[in-house]
Amino acid sequence: MTRVLVAVSLPCHPTTGNRFRASSETLALAIALASGAEVEIVHVSTGNRQEDLLTFAGFGDSSLVWIRSPDPASALARRAVETNVDAVLTGTRSAMGLGTGLLPYVIARSLRWPVLAGILEATPCSDGWRCETSMCHGARAVWQTEGPFLGTVASPAVSPGIPRFAASRKVEIGVVEEEGLDLPKPDLTDAPRRSVALNAPGSPDHADRLRTILTATQALNSGRIIEGNPEELADVFLQEVKSHGLLRR
Amino acid sequence: MIRRHDPFAVRRARKVAPSTDAKASSPNLPPAECVVAVPGRSEQQLLVVAKAARALAGEERPVLALSSHSPEALSAHAVDLVVREEPEVLPAVWMTLCPYAIILPEDGGRYSDLGRRLAVDLELSIAVHVVAIGAGLVWSATNLPGKEVVAPLPRILLVDRRISAPAATPRVTREAVLPPLCNVPEGGPRLLRTIEPEPERTALPNARFVVAAGAGVRDLGLFHRFVNALGATPGASRNLVDSGQMPRDRQIGTSGERIAADVYVALGISGAVQHLEGIDDCQCVIAVNTDSSCPMAARADLTLRCDAETFMHRVLAHLDRRK
Structure with missing residues (x-):
């Protein structure tokens, strides 16, 4: 049976608690499940809150592994080797390192696996994997890889039709503690519902952005208005349209 | 030579010693201390990357672009040298020329991938989502709204479209040639084929040409014929999505998708602020509306004042005549 490890990050910032859409990770999970492989969801952090991880439990899998470690790249690479997976799928911009997006490349380098960026579809076949990746403006490329690979998923590139949301449900979380670390015990009880702050104090909110657009729109008014017969x-x-090189004929 | 569109060239190139024989013999070779800019394909990416490159290079270093843009277009953005090569030759360029820095656009796709791949495989310092450059430092945007990270100047910069840098004075752009870079052994994943874009299947944030319908369009069959004839990607305002006439993933705006199309055509869309936020990054907006005082007309580069459905019939007739 082909095995895929899906690495997920917290869909909220560990310090401020700001939630953000971890849509590329949920899409990575959806693509892994669509491949028909056995999927293991793995999260690495030193935090002790588990409720946010439930976002990833709504896609049909009921367990995930939470590795408590300060070094996600090494922990994920080690897990991939220990569990002998055939592929690792992840998003493009995790919460680690303020979202530099380097994590997949660092993991792949330590595993000596190739990275396929912008995965849209991954299908196990007799001689490895056949993967479809996104190129610019909706074009796609089909790759054949014989050995294991690491794939990143970018949410804007994924075609409509792949589910992006699912209801959370009860999930069994397996905690793996790294040796030699003195971390506070994780809290695995269901947290009470609480109000969610969508923005950090002082950051621009939706109203600010709308005001900016209105101001910019009022300042613009520089376009041409043409009347006449159709x-x-x-x-x-x-x-x-032709001047932008877009018309087919 | 390195194969085109081969992201695995980075890993393989580091195993091969660079060729330096041609470096001493050709007078058209770019100097070693240049700033290498990869301006992408769109005008916006060219502007952003060229601005960053000139801010970094100052007056003392030349800017070398790996680009398919014309020398005239690059000249306006103060680029000194241009090489007609695909960006996938960057690892070999790095090993041959050892430039001062490499600048790519942070596009969330091909260039973002290439920059990160290069940094990790060649062990080079990198700054991502760069929004400002100056005094030997770079400022990078983070996941936290309004928070930035300051770091010493790295070797690879992935610049954000919001970068702030002064406009540069135009200069003459010369064509340059690269020496034979290195031989690339086979291995890694094989590219089997590429598939041309299918506008109907393309995700809205990725589409180059989007035509959207609003409340002013009642005949959606006509709208889809119009979109297909133009080879565009269909979109919709919230009005049509809420009434169930268009799928949710085709909604443009705050609660739908943000798009960055080269050309966006709004048919019968008056332009609610939420919709305007979704089209903020579009380069050219064409509005077709009977009301030329609506907010969409204020945002549009070109407003055609007429009924959207009559207009679609006329355009289809024009296209039929051209066949």
């Missing part, structure tokens, strides 16, 4: 307007339109 025949002429159609001609102007096609000329404009």
Whole structure:
């Protein structure tokens, strides 16, 4: 049976508690499950809150492994070797290192595996994996890899149709403590519902952004407005689109 | 030579010694202390990368672009040298020229991947989501709104589209040639084939040409014929999505998708602020509306004042005549 490890990060910031959409990780999970492989969800952190991880439990799998370690790259690489997985899938911008997006590349380097970026589909076949990745403007590339690989998933590139949300449900969390670390015990009880602060204090909120757009819109007004019969307007339109090199013929 | 569109060239290139024979013999070779800029394909990426490159290079270092843009276009952005090569030759360029720094756009796709791959495989320092450069430091945006990280100047910079840098004075751009870089042995994943974009299947944030319908469009069959004839990706305002006439993943705006198309056509969309936020990154906006005083017309680069459905019929007739 082919095995895939999906590395997920907390969908909220560990310090401020700001929630953000970990959509690329949930998509990585959806792609792994669609491949028909046996999936293991792994999260690495030193935190002690578990409720946010439940986001990843709604896709049909009911267990995840929480490795408590300050070094996600080494811990994930070690886990991939220990469990003898055939592929690792992850998002592109984890919470680690303020979201530099380097984690997948560091893991792949320590495993000496190739990285396939922008995975849309991964299918195990008799001679390894066949993967579809996204290129610019909706084009796609098909790759054949014989050995194991590490794939990153970028949420904007994924075609519509892959589920991005699912209801949370009860999940069994297996905690793996790294030796030699003195971390506070994890809290695995269900946390009470609480209000969620969507923005850090002082950061721009939705109203601020709308005000900026209104101001910019009022300041613009520099476009051309053309009236006339629809025949002429159609001609102007096609000329404009053609000037951007977009018309097929 | 390195194969085109081969991201695995980075790993393989480091195993091969660079060729330096041609370096001493050709006069068109770029100097070693240059700043290498990879301006991407769009005008916005060119502007962003060229601004960052000139801010970093100052007056004393030349800027070398790996680009398919014309020398005239690059000249306006103060680029000194241009080489007609794909960015996948970067690892070999690094090993041959050892430039001062390499600058790529943070596009969340090909260039973001290439920059990170290069940094990890060649063990080079990197700064991502760079929003400012100056005094030997770079400022990077983080996941936290309004918070930035300051770091010493790295070797690879992935620049954010929000980067702030002064406009540079235009200069003459010359064509340069690279020496034979290195031989790349086979291995790693094989590229079997590439698939052309299918506009209907393309995710909205990835689409280059988006045509969206709003409340002013009642005949959606006509709208889809119009979109197919143009080879565009369909989108919709919230109005049509909420009424169940278009799928949720086609909604543009705050509660839908943010798009960054080269051309965005709004058919019968008046332009609620939430919708305008979703099209903030579009380069050219064309509005078709009977009301030329609506917010969308204020945002648009070109407003055509007429009924959206009549307009679509006329354009389809034009396209049929051209066949």
